[in-house]
Amino acid sequence: xxxxxxxxxxxxxxxxxxxxxxxxxxxxxxxxxxxxxxxxxxxxxxxxxxxxxxxxxxxxxxxxxxxxxxxxxxxxxxxxxxxxxxxxxxxxxxxxxxxxxxxxxxxxxxxxxxxxxxxxxxxxxxxxxxxxxxxxxxxxxxxxxxxxxxxxxxxxxxxxxxxxxxx
Amino acid sequence: xxxxxxxxxxxxxxxxxxxxxxxxxxxxxxxxxxxxxxxxxxxxxxxxxxxxxxxxxxxxxxxxxxxxxxxxxxxxxxxxxxxxxxxxxxxxxxxxxxxxxxxxxxxxxxxxxxxxxxxxxxxxxxxxxxxxxxxxxxxxxxxxxxxxxxxxxxxxxxxxxxxxxxxxxxxxxxxxxxxxxxxxxxxxxxxxxxxxxxxxxxxxxxxxxxxxxxxxxxxxxxxxxxxxxxxxxxxxxxxxxxxxxxxxxxxxxxxxxxxxxxxxxxxxxxxxxxxxxx
Numbered sequence: 001x002x003x004x005x006x007x008x009x010x011x012x013x014x015x016x017x018x019x020x021x022x023x024x025x026x027x028x029x030x031x032x033x034x035x036x037x038x039x040x041x042x043x044x045x046x047x048x049x050x051x052x053x054x055x056x057x058x059x060x061x062x063x064x065x066x067x068x069x070x071x072x073x074x075x076x077x078x079x080x081x082x083x084x085x086x087x088x089x090x091x092x093x094x095x096x097x098x099x100x101x102x103x104x105x106x107x108x109x110x111x112x113x114x115x116x117x118x119x120x121x122x123x124x125x126x127x128x129x130x131x132x133x134x135x136x137x138x139x140x141x142x143x144x145x146x147x148x149x150x151x152x153x154x155x156x157x158x159x160x161x162x163x164x165x166x167x
Numbered sequence: 168x169x170x171x172x173x174x175x176x177x178x179x180x181x182x183x184x185x186x187x188x189x190x191x192x193x194x195x196x197x198x199x200x201x202x203x204x205x206x207x208x209x210x211x212x213x214x215x216x217x218x219x220x221x222x223x224x225x226x227x228x229x230x231x232x233x234x235x236x237x238x239x240x241x242x243x244x245x246x247x248x249x250x251x252x253x254x255x256x257x258x259x260x261x262x263x264x265x266x267x268x269x270x271x272x273x274x275x276x277x278x279x280x281x282x283x284x285x286x287x288x289x290x291x292x293x294x295x296x297x298x299x300x301x302x303x304x305x306x307x308x309x310x311x312x313x314x315x316x317x318x319x320x321x322x323x324x325x326x327x328x329x330x331x332x333x334x335x336x337x338x339x340x341x342x343x344x345x346x347x348x349x350x351x352x353x354x355x356x357x358x359x360x361x362x363x364x365x366x367x368x369x370x371x372x373x374x375x376x377x378x379x380x381x382x383x384x385x386x387x388x389x390x391x392x393x394x395x396x397x398x399x400x401x402x403x404x405x406x407x408x409x410x411x412x413x414x415x416x417x418x419x420x421x422x423x424x425x426x427x428x429x430x431x432x433x434x435x436x437x438x439x440x441x442x443x444x445x
Contacts, residue, residue, distance in 0.1 A: 019292040019303070020213050021220030026429055029369050030297050062295050065209070067202070067330055067337060070191040071184035073296070114298065120185070121192060125298070125344050129365040134297045 006161050007042060011035055011058050019065055030137040032145050035062060036110065039081045040103050040142075041153045042162070045093060048085030055081025072117050080110035093154060100146040107139035203332040207307075210335045213292040214305060221432075251425070252321040255402035259353060259389055283398065284439035286310060290431050291335070300340040300363065302326075304434060307334040315396045317437040323402040323425035324348070324390060325434050336436075341403065342369050342428055349395040350403055353387040355380060361388060361403055361422060369428045371404055376418040382409050388422055398437050 014034035022031050035058045043051025059077035063070045084106050091098045115130050156162070288310075292303035306312050308331045318325040318338045326346065330337040339346055342363040350361040350373060357380035359373040376382055386406045392399025404424040412419040 015295065016209075016212055016216050017220075018295040020216040021223075022295075023293050023429070024220055024224050029429060033296070035295070064202070064205075065292075065295055066299065066301070067206070068191055069188050071188040075181075075184055111297075114296075117188070118298065121188065123344055125365045133365045138297050 007038070007054060008057070010038055011054075011061060014038055015058075015061055015065060018062075027141065028137065030134065030141055032141045033107070033138065036077060036080070036107065037103065037142060037145060037149060038153075039077055040084050040106050041099065041150055043081040043084040044088060044091075044099060044102060045154070045157050046085065047088040048082050051081030051083075051085030051088075052078045053081070055079070069117075069121060072114065072121075075117065076110045076114040079113055080106040083109060094151075096147045096150045099150045100143045103146050104139045104143040107142045108135060111135040111138060206332050207334050210291060210303065210305065210332075213303065214289075217291050249321045252323060252402065255323070255353075255387060255389070255425075256400065258387075259400040259402075262353065283437050285435040286312065286438050287433060287435055288312075288336070289433055298365070299345070300343040300428065301329070302338050302340065302431060302434075304336050304338060304436070305334065306436065307331045307336050309333045311438050312336045312436055317390075317396070317398045317401065318434050319401055319437065320426055320431070320434055322427075323404065324397065325426055325428075325431065327396060328436065338434070340428055342371060342424065348397055348403065349391045349393055350388050351391040352376075352380075352382055352406070353389050353402075355382070355386070357382055358391060358393075359388075359420070369424065371422040371424055373406070373420040373422050374412060374417065376409075376420060378417060380418075382406065382418060382420060384408060388420075398440055 014037075018031075018034050022034060025031065039051065039055045039058050042054055056074045056078035059072075059074035060070070062073040062077075066073070084102055087098075087102060091102075112135060115125070115127075115135065118125060286306055288304035288306040290302050291305045294301045304312075304318075312328055312331055314328055314331060316328045318327060324341055326338045326340040326343070328336045329339045340363070341348055341361065344363050344365055346363045348361040350359050351357065352359070357376055359376040361371050361373045364370050364372055373388060384406050388403045388406060390397040390399055390401045390403060402425050404422040406420045407423050408421040409418055410420075411417075
């Protein structure tokens with residue numbers, strides 16, 4: 001039963017760090033997204049359905065903290081989780097490099113969806129600024145952090161930490 | 168579930184989420200009591216984690232710098248920042264005073280106290296993403312903080328309060344793409360609107376600058392106060408570049424803010440304004 005709480009617990013901890021201390025490691029104002037990394041790792045190990053579900057949950061938690069536009073992060077992260085989940089049966093699990101590439105593209109897709117939703121919400125950001133100022137740097141930053149965390153996450157997964165947390 | 172049913176379910180979910188997104192948009196009036204309680208509880212955790220994080224940062228950076236020199240430099244840079252802010256403010260008052268004296272034959276004299284009632288607050292959290300720029304501060308309705316109050320530091324304008332709970336408040340930074348501040352070029356009194364550009368990048372642009380008003384890099388931009396929720400005369404930033412906007416009808420300028428938004432730790436919230444007696 002305890003395993004059911006492991007992933008939500010990790011997501012909550014990541015979110016807490018995200019709104020408090022992650023800002024201390026910003027590069028040109030861009031910060032990595034720890035909850036997004038967790039979603040990518042879990043989706044890569046568990047597949048599309050769980051990837052989309054936990055992406056939605058993680059995004060919703062973030063929306064709640066932001067206090068506005070409920071569903072904005074939920075939708076964009078759920079799509080990323082779904083897409084990463086597609087690769088579950090197609091790649092070796094123990095390569096950080098594969099996860100780095102997946103994280104890069106998943107962040108790109110997720111951030112582009114986010115941008116489209118901002119357009120839907122009538123928040124104007126020039127496309128060039130969005131791409132060069134946010135989408136690309138955040139994808140690169142997320143991908144660069146993968147080697148720091150993925151192996152540890154994978155080891156915990158193999159030890160069965162998330163076993164009861166099946167969806 | 169058949170694929171048809173699944174698709175139907177997904178479409179319903181998508182429409183619902185898109186609807187909720189609109190309903191909970193930035194301008195909604197009030198958060199629910201449950202949200203407020205949860206935000207207050209989370210704020211306590213945020214305060215502890217932020218403190219720990221800054222402590223760790225200090226420990227990590229400590230050996231890298233010469234202790235006394237570093238402390239002294241920090242003190243001096245704080246002092247310079249404060250004096251710069253005071254200088255800008257003084258300049259604003261001097262210009263205002265001169266204009267009034269000239270136009271209305273008011274008595275000249277040193278600018279009186281700024282007449283601002285402020286409450287200091289610590290930054291305990293930030294927006295988790297890279298698109299928006301908001302901060303959470305540790306003062307809320309219980310300390311007299313209300314929506315639309317102006318937030319600043321001794322260097323200049325930070326933003327405005329957009330939401331409050333009993334013990335926290337959310338501040339929309341002027342660098343947020345949803346922010347717009349009615350502004351003036353300090354010496355020429357050229358009007359314009361200062362907008363955030365994108366997320367956390369920390370840059371601003373001043374738009375709708377009339378074609379016939381000379382504007383150049385190096386000029387200081389302050390809040391205009393005209394029909395605005397922001398208090399008048401607060402320094403915003405310095406113009407770095409001026410160009411014609413795409414329509415050709417106006418100029419637009421890049422503005423470098425005086426406040427370092429990536430290093431905000433404490434802010435002041437203006438809770439009342441008592442204009443100095445003329």
